[in-house]
Amino acid sequence: MKINENFLNLKESYLFAAVGKKTAEYKAAHPEKDVIRLSIGDVTRPLAPVVIEAMHRAVDEMADPATFKGYGPDQTCYGYEKLLQSILGSYARKGVRLKTGEVFVSDGAKSDCGNILDLFSADNVVLLPDPVYPAYADANVMAGRKIIYADANEKNGFLPMPDERVHADIIYICSPNNPTGAAYTREQLKEWVAYAKAQNAVILYDAAYEYFVTDPALCRSIYEVDGAKECAIEICSYSKTAGFTGVRCGYTVVPEALVRGGASLNRLWARRQSTKFNGVSYITQMGAAAVFTEEGERQIRANLDCYRKNAGIISDCLDRLGIAYTGGKNSPYIWLKCPNGMDSWTFFDYLLAEANVVGTPGCGFGRNGEGFFRLTAFGTEENTRKACERISGLFR
Numbered sequence: 001m002k003i004n005e006n007f008l009n010l011k012e013s014y015l016f017a018a019v020g021k022k023t024a025e026y027k028a029a030h031p032e033k034d035v036i037r038l039s040i041g042d043v044t045r046p047l048a049p050v051v052i053e054a055m056h057r058a059v060d061e062m063a064d065p066a067t068f069k070g071y072g073p074d075q076t077c078y079g080y081e082k083l084l085q086s087i088l089g090s091y092a093r094k095g096v097r098l099k100t101g102e103v104f105v106s107d108g109a110k111s112d113c114g115n116i117l118d119l120f121s122a123d124n125v126v127l128l129p130d131p132v133y134p135a136y137a138d139a140n141v142m143a144g145r146k147i148i149y150a151d152a153n154e155k156n157g158f159l160p161m162p163d164e165r166v167h168a169d170i171i172y173i174c175s176p177n178n179p180t181g182a183a184y185t186r187e188q189l190k191e192w193v194a195y196a197k198a199q200n201a202v203i204l205y206d207a208a209y210e211y212f213v214t215d216p217a218l219c220r221s222i223y224e225v226d227g228a229k230e231c232a233i234e235i236c237s238y239s240k241t242a243g244f245t246g247v248r249c250g251y252t253v254v255p256e257a258l259v260r261g262g263a264s265l266n267r268l269w270a271r272r273q274s275t276k277f278n279g280v281s282y283i284t285q286m287g288a289a290a291v292f293t294e295e296g297e298r299q300i301r302a303n304l305d306c307y308r309k310n311a312g313i314i315s316d317c318l319d320r321l322g323i324a325y326t327g328g329k330n331s332p333y334i335w336l337k338c339p340n341g342m343d344s345w346t347f348f349d350y351l352l353a354e355a356n357v358v359g360t361p362g363c364g365f366g367r368n369g370e371g372f373f374r375l376t377a378f379g380t381e382e383n384t385r386k387a388c389e390r391i392s393g394l395f396r
């Protein structure tokens with residue numbers, strides 16, 4: 001037999017391992033130091049009470065033969081009506097009308113960012129921003145696809161725009177972006193939609209951070225742009241919205257209007273899911289269905305406000321120090337330019353040794369990330385304030 005040799009072309013996922021190793025070594029050498037991690041991409045706030053109550057109720061239903069649930073409903077690829085309706089409600093509040101058959105419940109955004117590629121030929125050219133969330137690149141390397149990059153840099157505010165001279169078939173857009181925190185305006189997304197249509201391409205729109213958007217000029221869904229249903233698949237997650245990183249639930253929208261090569265991508269995806277996926281647990285789906293209720297939204301917003309407050313504390317600190325950054329507003333990520341011309345790893349070592357603060361070196365997300373650094377707002381307020389005081393002390 002032959003293995004899929006494309007796997008041999010994957011680069012070692014060096015970044016987070018190296019951050020962890022350097023941090024552990026520093027702590028072992030300086031056990032008395034209070035090291036603060038502003039590198040975490042995971043949430044720290046617990047699930048909202050409405051979610052917990054809904055999950056408890058669902059557990060009780062599983063204990064009763066009259067209400068016990070086995071496999072989910074086939075006709076909606078295992079999504080329960082209650083959850084699908086709450087997702088449609090959330091879209092309707094953004095001004096987007098969808099049908100239940102266009103929403104596919106998933107176990108999170110990361111899986112579908114890779115799984116969706118089953119629909120496309122290995123010959124397609126993939127356009128990624130650089131810097132980029134590494135999973136997009138790796139999933140396409142595994143399939144042997146050609147990847148080209150759009151430069152995200154200081155000049156374009158880390159928001160690359162389409163270049164009509166470049167051909168692409170599959171376009172990944174993540175807005176608000178991980179790692180840069182930058183987010184596209186509605187007007188900018190209109191240009192991406194026009195480009196995708198001209199190229200007969202499909203946009204894979206990762207909206208994992210949409211609930212951080214508060215600026216009305218920014219989109220929370222690509223379907224807020226006219227015509228996007230004919231060229232875009234939207235991949236969403238409860239992870240950062242509602243603290244589901246450990247629970248695992250998301251949803252992917254494949255509109256009925258999306259047709260390529262004479263085939264409905266909605267039908268192909270339904271076929272793919274019914275073959276390779278058996279749904280998300282009833283208990284999880286009931287917890288997720290509570291998120292987009294009126295009370296659920298109020299409660300998750302209270303959690304998101306804690307992260308927003310942390311992002312504000314970091315942004316204010318950088319503003320006072322005159323350090324340039326993107327993100328921090330409409331995003332839990334703050335992407336800063338390393339001071340004094342330091343490269344990403346030099347700044348990492350300096351911050352760890354002098355301020356005992358850990359961040360993520362930007363160079364790990366792509367060539368254009370060199371000289372930049374990612375901090376996150378997912379820590380506690382106390383630690384965020386402490387870390388910022390130390391950073392201020394270093395660069396004042």
Ligand code: PLP
Binds near residue numbers: 107111245
């Ligand atoms: N997409 C982006 C851009 C992310 O940053 C992350 C997680 O950090 C994910 C997707 C993964 O989301 P999920 O937990 O739903 O798999």
